[in-house]
Amino acid sequence: MKGVTFDRHGGTEVLQYRDDLPIPEPGYGEVLLRIKAAAMNYNDIWARQGVPGMDFPLPHISGTDGAGIVEALGPNVTTVAVGDEVVVNGAFSCGDCVECVRGWPMFCPKFRIWGFETGPNQGSEAEYATVPARNVIPKPGNTSFEEVAAISNVLATVWRMLVTRARMGAGDCILVWGAAGGIGTAAIQLIRAFGAKSIAVVGSEDKAKLVSDLGADYVLNRKSQRITREVMKITRKRGVDIVFEHSGAATWEESTHCLRWGGTIVTCGATTGFTAPLDIRFLWTKQQNYLGSHFATTAESRDSLRFVESGQVKAVIGELLPLKEIVRGHELLASGGVAGKIVLVP
Ligand SMILES: [Zn+2]
Structure with a gap:
């Protein structure tokens, strides 16, 4: 089968597009999926470069986001049939x-992120992959494979952050960093669907237009505006109810300044760095909540995809590439210049 693999860590030169990879066999409780679309994720870059302290089985096929058609069933699969059109929740566990x-x-103890910690030769950036049947979700009928591959994991991640963890409610005001990216665009749409208000932070005018079109209530440009001052103006000095964080070191301190007393910061990542100052006085006097959130359950994927089915949340595809242009995909993802998801088609 065709697929992208690497057998050592490094720059994009280690990526090999091959057409002679073996088609994997579905094991107990697994299905074999013919991948119709895979979406890129920052995990792809971390896996390629290697992460200190993490042991990646090599050779490796990346890809945590994928949708396709069930081609074959392993033993003891009762909930999925051959021919089903599905999307995968990439959070695997026992x-x-x-x-x-x-x-x-x-x-x-067996939690693994598909195409990141799994392997060797797993992940969605290939023609076929095997996945646990419990992680397979019916594809909403009104979306394409490309769209559902792009939106499924990001929306589920956002759902866990805002709905399960931060308990977003109607009328809440939510500051969204990196609003034009994969999870940012999903967050803006979900916030709107819940009757809450968003303050979207972006870094360029193009991206400002995109998030405004998606329904952001306020849009701020971090390059030309002082975020805390603008947030305080919009909220009449109260601060926001929730800060949607995934940037980390570069934004964390400002996130705490934008947060109202009793408010919640929820984070699912730290692409700009892992350490930030913490003024412990805020924790006790302002009784703020700092919550972590990691990926999402299959149930959260299913719940959140209902909003795709209803048309309230749409996939934002920044770039659609053939799988063999994987190097360009890595370059685009690393540059941060693409609004929305990068989708690969085998
Ligand atoms: Zn378990």
Whole structure:
């Protein structure tokens, strides 16, 4: 089969597009998927470069986002049939331990992110992949494979952050950093669908127009405006109810300044760095909440995809590339210049 693989870490020169990779066999409880579309994720870059302290099985096929058609079933698969059009929740776990049963698969000792920690030769950036049947979700009928591959994991991640963890409600005002990216564009649309208000932060005028078209209530440009001052103007000095964080070191301190007393910062990442100052006085006197959120359950994927089915949330595809142009995909992703997701078609 065709696929992109690498057998050592490094720059984009380690990526190999090949057509002689073996088609994987579905194991117990797994299905074989013919991938119709894969979407890129920052995990692709981390896996290619290598992460200190993490052991990646090599050779490696990246890809945490994917949609396709069920081609074959392994033993003991009862919930999926050959020919089903599906999308994958990329948070794999055992399904049986107490943490999985409790609904916290991220705490499962066998928790693995598809195409990142799995391997060798797993991930969606290939013609075929095997995935657990419990992670497979019916594709909403009104969306293409490209659209659902682009939106599914990002929307589920946003759902867990805002709905499950931060308990977003109608009328809340939410500051969204990096609003034009994959998770940012999903957040803006979900916030609107919930009857809450968003203050979207972007870094260029093109991106400002995109998030405004998606329904952002206020748009701020971090290059030309002072974010805390603008947020305080918009909220009449109260601060926002929730800050949607995934940037980390570059924005964290400002996030705490923009947050109202009793408000919540929820984060799912730190692309600009892992350490930030913390004024502990805010924690106790302002009784603020700092919450972590990691990926999402299959149930959260299903719940959030209902908003795609209803048309309230749409995929934002920044770039559609043939799989063999993987190097360009990595360059575009690393540059941060693409609004929305980069989708690869095998
Ligand atoms: Zn488990």
